[in-house]
Amino acid sequence: MTVAPSDPSELKRAVHAHWTAEPCGTRQVGGQSRRDYFDTIERERYELEPFIPQFARFSESKGLRVLEIGVGAGTDHVQWLRNGAVATGVDLTDAAIALTRERAELEGLAHDLRQADAERLPFDDNTFDIVYSYGVLHHTPDTTKSIAEVFRVLKPGGSARLMLYHYPSWTSILLWGVHCVAKGKIWHGPRWATYQFLESPGTKSYTLPELDQLLAAFRDRHYEVVFLGGDLLSYRRSAKYQSAFHKAAWKLYPRGLVQKFGKAWGHGTLIEVRK
Numbered sequence: 001m002t003v004a005p006s007d008p009s010e011l012k013r014a015v016h017a018h019w020t021a022e023p024c025g026t027r028q029v030g031g032q033s034r035r036d037y038f039d040t041i042e043r044e045r046y047e048l049e050p051f052i053p054q055f056a057r058f059s060e061s062k063g064l065r066v067l068e069i070g071v072g073a074g075t076d077h078v079q080w081l082r083n084g085a086v087a088t089g090v091d092l093t094d095a096a097i098a099l100t101r102e103r104a105e106l107e108g109l110a111h112d113l114r115q116a117d118a119e120r121l122p123f124d125d126n127t128f129d130i131v132y133s134y135g136v137l138h139h140t141p142d143t144t145k146s147i148a149e150v151f152r153v154l155k156p157g158g159s160a161r162l163m164l165y166h167y168p169s170w171t172s173i174l175l176w177g178v179h180c181v182a183k184g185k186i187w188h189g190p191r192w193a194t195y196q197f198l199e200s201p202g203t204k205s206y207t208l209p210e211l212d213q214l215l216a217a218f219r220d221r222h223y224e225v226v227f228l229g230g231d232l233l234s235y236r237r238s239a240k241y242q243s244a245f246h247k248a249a250w251k252l253y254p255r256g257l258v259q260k261f262g263k264a265w266g267h268g269t270l271i272e273v274r275k
């Protein structure tokens with residue numbers, strides 16, 4: 001069974017290797033041209049998680065200093081640029097920065113993109129009006145440090161909009177079922193399964209009280225739990241999940257019931273807090 005490295009530097013290297021091999025959102029995406037490729041990534045992202053534009057409020061960012069941490073394939077980042085934000089984007093991997101740069105340049109958008117670590121941001125205190133980070137800070141080994149960095153670089157009164165993984169969730173139950181229960185290792189709980197098997201190694205998830213503690217330095221703290229693709233098995237199946245069993249599970253999964261009755265167990269928490 002995979003075990004995420006316990007040494008933080010080794011874990012950071014494993015996180016880096018994971019996201020270099022498959023930048024977020026690019027799985028099995030084709031396209032005749034690079035423009036088609038990026039358009040497909042964008043269409044699929046907002047079909048799967050249609051609440052993102054309303055949460056991020058890209059359209060209200062003209063002239064504001066925005067920092068996006070963990071740009072991935074750059075889909076949200078180009079929204080800030082298209083809407084006239086004075087945006088800076090960082091990511092741990094050069095692969096993500098190269099993709100986002102390519103994408104901005106295809107659209108003729110000026111950009112400021114650099115490789116940087118969320119745990120040591122290369123910016124002065126009180127620099128940004130908005131810090132945005134979607135699905136990123138639960139992947140870094142020292143999430144507490146990265147949250148302190150968000151606080152530090154935000155201007156007083158500035159807004160942080162973050163998505164962090166929520167616990168308990170259907171995603172974590174499904175991971176537990178497949179990786180632990182099915183292998184007779186029931187004592188490893190759903191959170192452990194998320195830590196070991198969801199995306200890069202060492203992925204954390206937080207209950208709402210834990211999040212509130214993590215973000216205690218901020219004021220006006222708002223949380224909304226939402227379904228992500230894993231809760232409804234609406235993502236493309238990755239290489240790990242190609243067997244006949246997984247194919248059947250994807251087909252038979254009671255999405256309608258989960259959607260109707262299970263929202264409190266969504267895997268995402270949309271967070272908005274103020275410095």
Ligand SMILES: C[S@@+](CC[C@H](N)C(=O)[O-])C[C@H]1O[C@@H](n2cnc3c(N)ncnc32)[C@H](O)[C@@H]1O
Binds near residue numbers: 023025071119
């Ligand atoms: C799940 S992807 C999310 C990407 C993008 N925000 C999105 O929603 O598609 C996670 C991203 O976080 C980046 N990341 C992980 N740890 C990081 C760190 N310590 N500093 C900066 N970026 C990090 C990864 O390289 C990867 O691009």
